[in-house]
Amino acid sequence: MTLVRWNPWQELNTIQRQINRLFDEDTLSSTFLERGFSRVPAAELKETEDAIHLKLELPGIETKDLDLQVTDNAVYLSGERKYEAKSEEKGTIKSEFHYGKFQRVIPLPARIQNTNVTADYKDGILNLTLPKAEEEKNKVVKVNLASSG
Numbered sequence: 001m002t003l004v005r006w007n008p009w010q011e012l013n014t015i016q017r018q019i020n021r022l023f024d025e026d027t028l029s030s031t032f033l034e035r036g037f038s039r040v041p042a043a044e045l046k047e048t049e050d051a052i053h054l055k056l057e058l059p060g061i062e063t064k065d066l067d068l069q070v071t072d073n074a075v076y077l078s079g080e081r082k083y084e085a086k087s088e089e090k091g092t093i094k095s096e097f098h099y100g101k102f103q104r105v106i107p108l109p110a111r112i113q114n115t116n117v118t119a120d121y122k123d124g125i126l127n128l129t130l131p132k133a134e135e136e137k138n139k140v141v142k143v144n145l146a147s148s149g
Helices: 008-022 030-036
Strands: 043-047 051-057 066-070 074-081 100-107 118-122 125-131
Touching: 043 100, 066 125, 074 125
Parallel strands: none
Antiparallel strands: 043 051, 051 125, 066 074, 074 100, 118 125
16 A cells, blocks of 8 residues: 555645536536526726716617616616527527626615616616715714813
């Protein structure tokens, strides 16, 4: 019997290779990707003194395929990117586009006036301006300092 020294790093390398193999695009079927992972639009949130500006990336989606709802503390977005059926005579198509339904809820860092939200959708980018509620704008707290001496 041969004595082999145990190397924990070798086991980690083996696990890493197995994980890489699991997520290798050639081994995943498209039905697994469609059922297992839902792609949500990327978001960018910027807070100013008066408003919250939310930018969402929605390329290739028409406004009629979007549902946007805003509460005083969150934005709910759902929609669908529809598959474009094209007839090709010969050849193989490999697509990295993601089709199907998606939904996303984005909690907001401050309360807003959801009745005064403005939206602009251009070139696949949805820009929302969410004005802050008056009580959030003027949120100044007076701190009483007691002298100790």
